[in-house]
Amino acid sequence: MSRTRISFAEARAIIDRVADARRLPAERVALARAHGHVLAADIVAAIAQPPFDNSAMDGFALRHADLQTDGDTTLRLIGEQFAGRAVALEVGPGECARITTGAPLPAGTDTVVMKENTRVEGDHVSVLEAPSPHQHVRRAGEDTRAGERILHAGDVLTPARIALAASQGLAELEVARRPTVTVFTTGDELVEPGLPLEPGQIYNSNREQLMGLLRADGLEPVAWPTLPDDPAQVESALRHAGHAFDVVLTCGAVSAGEKDHIPALLQAQGDVQFWKVRMKPGMPVLFAAGGKLGDALFLCLPGNPVSVLATWLALGRPLLDRLQGRAAARPHWRARLVRPWRKTNERLEFLRGRLQSSDDGSLEVEPNPADGSHRMRAAADSDALIVLAEGAREYPAGTVVDVLPY
Structure with missing residues (x-):
């Protein structure tokens, strides 16, 4: 007997446990294709960054000890060092060298004066405003030391992290393979956008919503094409998908109605981990391993569009993150309710809301009064889910609540 009507915390724990046991293998990808992937192995710096002392400004490299404490200092210009290949240039007492940003510091120098703070006359440079010791110099290794761990397995490869890897000269990175995912929508009532509606039919909005969230x-x-409310066709399609994908997502046909064939199919041929979670919206959500239907994991979402959004953000996205070994959780913030809210049900509730900043800089969230699971406009007008704990209660304005950004 599978777990049923469990708490949301139990459901998340089950998803985490199953996903950890199904961790996807690593693969090597080109740096340019690694953006957004999850790093599968630590990266240790092979070289220091910067690899040499260099200038942070366009100006002149000099010895700080040569600067006068009272009045301007005039130094003899003996050469120039541009960014690129280092030249054999050594600066002695009373001398300086022209330098550009990023160029290696010539031997004998320890400070750079900005070009704007000098006056050049022939081969002499007058320092009009003396820099402090070591000013405008980037020291070798001040950002990264050789042998230092700079990225960790489980890190999501953001553009800044990709740039950090590139600064080490890495052309490929070892990342977790992204899961292959397929999406099913179900129901005889569904019609594709662009086609005419017959009485009793509705347009299929769940497919585009879920596909967009995944992309x-x-x-x-x-x-996949929409599945009709036919048990044989449902079984055939899910069996095919279960042998071809890592994760199968379905929308609809997961409750206890006469046309809800998915629970019985997975109870008979799969390994159901849980069915029905004490959450609103989205209570009928079902999670199963494929069993006889293949090696895929099946996450079966309710049919109402807001339920699809809530169950995906709260359960589906964490499942795919965990399969890839993502270390850091998605943002989960706390904000103050702009206005009061009366929670009348006992289940944990995901309410739609819009985030905003107050005059004092604190985070606020305004709940949307249209809380029905079929009311997609409320979800479209919002940018976060407000998480209200189990149990009926009053939430006065100003109450601090958890929020889950889209």
């Missing part, structure tokens, strides 16, 4: 996370999901 926004850097995945390349595959959408």
